[in-house]
Amino acid sequence: MTEPKAEPKRVAKPKPALKEVVAESTEKLEQVAKEASEQVTEAVVESKEKLEAEAKQLNASVQEQLRQFKQELLQRLETIKGQLANSQKDISELKEFVKTEFTAVLDDLTKLGKELKGDVSEISVKHKDQLTETFKRSKEHTLEAWNKVSSK
Numbered sequence: 001m002t003e004p005k006a007e008p009k010r011v012a013k014p015k016p017a018l019k020e021v022v023a024e025s026t027e028k029l030e031q032v033a034k035e036a037s038e039q040v041t042e043a044v045v046e047s048k049e050k051l052e053a054e055a056k057q058l059n060a061s062v063q064e065q066l067r068q069f070k071q072e073l074l075q076r077l078e079t080i081k082g083q084l085a086n087s088q089k090d091i092s093e094l095k096e097f098v099k100t101e102f103t104a105v106l107d108d109l110t111k112l113g114k115e116l117k118g119d120v121s122e123i124s125v126k127h128k129d130q131l132t133e134t135f136k137r138s139k140e141h142t143l144e145a146w147n148k149v150s151s152k
Contacts, residue, residue, distance in 0.1 A: 025149045025150060028145070028149045029145065029146055029149055032141070032142055032145035032146070032149075033142060035141075036138040036139075036141055036142045037138075039134070039137075039138055039141075040134055040135060040138050043130065043131070043134035044131065044134070047127050047130045047131065047134075048127075051123055051127055054123055055120075055123070058116070058119060062112065062116065065112075069105070069108070073101060073105070076101070077098070077101075080094060080097060081094070
């Protein structure tokens with residue numbers, strides 16, 4: 001016959017003191033908050049860099065369009081100047097033409113200004129949306145971490 005084996009005694013682990021649990025949870029939460037803050041800062045920096053690049057590209061495009069427009073206007077004026085004689089009637093026609101062209105230039109610049117304003121507004125909205133999404137994710141990650149820490 002076999003003798004019954006004695007069951008090993010279970011040694012209860014001492015539960016950590018409440019202060020230790022709170023300190024540990026606080027430390028974990030602070031770490032999660034720090035990481036979330038770093039992620040938000042990274043996202044903001046990336047968004048800012050993207051916006052700056054878009055603004056530079058837009059500015060370069062506008063400058064190129066203005067340069068081309070100016071060159072085209074000067075060519076037109078030279079062509080007209082060559083075609084017109086110096087009579088009073090021709091000078092009056094040239095004056096009206098130049099007036100019309102400058103009005104068209106002002107209209108184009110006004111339109112361009114409105115488009116730029118719209119583009120800047122659109123970029124600002126994109127930036128705001130990106131930041132909002134980043135903050136939401138950060139909040140969700142922080143809450144998840146808090147729930148994990150607090151459930152232990």
